[in-house]
Amino acid sequence: MIHIKRNLIFSLEKRKKEGKLIIDNVPIRLRVNYEGIRVDIQTGYRIDIVKWNEDKQEVKNGSYNKSRQSSSSINSRLLELKVAIQDLFGEFESLDKIPTNEDIKQVAQTLKNKGKIQSKDQIANNLTEVFQKFVKENGRANNWSNATFTKFSGVKKHLNSFKTNLSFNDFDEDGLTDYLIHLRVVGKMKNSTIKKQLGFLKWFLRWSFEKKYHTNDAYQGFRPKIKDSNKTVIFLTEEEKSKIISYEIPSTKTYLERVRDVLLFTCYTGLRYSDVYNLRRSDLKPNHIEITTIKTSDNLIIEFNKHSRAIINKYAHIPYENDKALPVISNQKMNDYIKELGELAKINTPVRLTHYIGNIRTDEVLPKHELLGTHVGRRTFICSALAIGIPVQVVMKWTGHSDYKAMKPYIDVADKTKKNAMQKFDLL
Missing domain, CATH: 1.10.443.10 (Intergrase catalytic core)
Known part of the structure; x- marks a missing residue:
């Protein structure tokens, strides 16, 4: 397997206006150098020069930009972009190939299209965006199999069919009951399958609650009585x-x-x-x-x-x-x-x-x-x-x-x- 030498550096673009260096609201850029190729990626964020830590390649702690985006929010999204590109290099290395500059730009564009490069406050308003983060983070941390990814793809499908523009506030006790009924009536699920689906949902809501994406803890006390029979163990005598x-x-x-x-x-x-x-x-x-x-x-x-x-x-x-x-x-x-x-x-x-x-x-x-x-x-x-x-x-x-x-x-x-x-x- 080949090893691709690369260097990823965040910096501020140096722009001038009427001969003077612009120091306010300057775009943050990611420059990727690898195998003699250079790719510049616009992150979509801006910050004043005095609020930028050049050595650490991040926004200084406690700072805000003109859009009132915090340093922790911006730095978190910058790290996510960097990790995504490093993952791309890893995938190409496993195939003994080298990515093109278009491959790298596509990663950044995909994150933007999915709304990934945005503040935590913004992403929290969209439950399905947080769900994608949940799947990505837990899949990587727990080495999920393809079958597990498929299961959670099904969970996402059921959430999307339940309600458009779904938010965490929709899952109060009444909302959780409505979702149970949705799975039964629209999804035409057996009670045993509904139990599994609710278990997957509560796992996600617990994770996102602990990550402070929401403050709705109704899931903790939601324990509906769902009639079910003991599973028959099929084996050969x-x-x-x-x-x-x-x-x-x-x-x-x-x-x-x-x-x-x-x-x-x-x-x-x-x-x-x-x-x-x-x-x-x-x-x-x-x-x-x-x-x-x-x-x-x-x-x-x-x-x-x-x-x-x-x-x-x-x-x-x-x-x-x-x-x-x-x-x-x-x-x-x-x-x-x-x-x-x-x-x-x-x-x-x-x-x-x-x-x-x-x-x-x-x-x-x-x-x-x-x-x-x-x-x-x-x-x-x-x-x-x-x-x-x-x-x-x-x-x-x-x-x-x-x-x-x-x-x-x-x-x-x-x-x-x-x-x-x-x-x-x-x-x-």
Whole structure:
């Protein structure tokens, strides 16, 4: 990867009028020098020369310009511009390319178009602008996955459809209730989805409150009663797993063999689809797997058992792109093929799904194979491990779960499984 040498300097433009240097209300400019190229960018701010700190390249603390914009507000926006351009250089370095002066100017123009280069008082009046800052800052700080960015893109869409020119004052207790109803009626959401959406909104309102973008703390006491049912944990029982293992795949559907192997590998390791997809041969040690998970960046060590080792050995001598350990296809195709495999292997146990929209309960009964997907392997691993008596804290070390709350649905399933297993002695 190349390294682009660059120098970013904020300064005041030297202008003259009738032969005299202008010292009042002077434009602040950012000059970018890199690889023999110089780009001058107008920041959109002005300040008197006596209020400018040339050494620190910022407005002197406690100063205001003619537009009554404060030093802290201007300096914050200047830093944001500088960070955005540094990020651009980083992106081009990762591609072994050098940006053009138009690329750099476009970054500044994009910030202006989005209203980013403005005072904090101005930006606070526009909730959607603050929301963009929230996503950018938290996404970078917490290393969000693409899926998380997609979730919050959906949140923004729902906020925009709720009301134009949305402000923080709109989210008093009545406004929060109106938004809940909007999600239910316009968004046609189930109660379980509404709970998640309100959770995302409250996270944003809490963050923006702490950043002093608003003083409306109504979200803190907003705890509506939203009827919901317990989430059904979809996993494979030992009998169902045996059906899939013993199913003889027809010659016309040989692609299902690789899908089955990957599915079973997740059943015996507890890995998420994303981690199996990115599993490299360098992650495979003599007796265990060492990985950093994609979703949570957890460093995990997962010991091999005879089943997971056999699957790895089966593909050990087949070269795959990027030195991948297993022939993992796209998530969408994998989901489709797992359902197909489940149907062929007669995984047909009826499963009742219950959900609420408002106070209206809806029950749906589906054959289990229609509910199978890449998620089922990890859930099967957890349920199986707990059912055979492996301590929950050991299972959590393999899966990367950090608290018992997330494990409770699986513990309940394991308890039920053990109870049913004990009743089989009554048949002897």
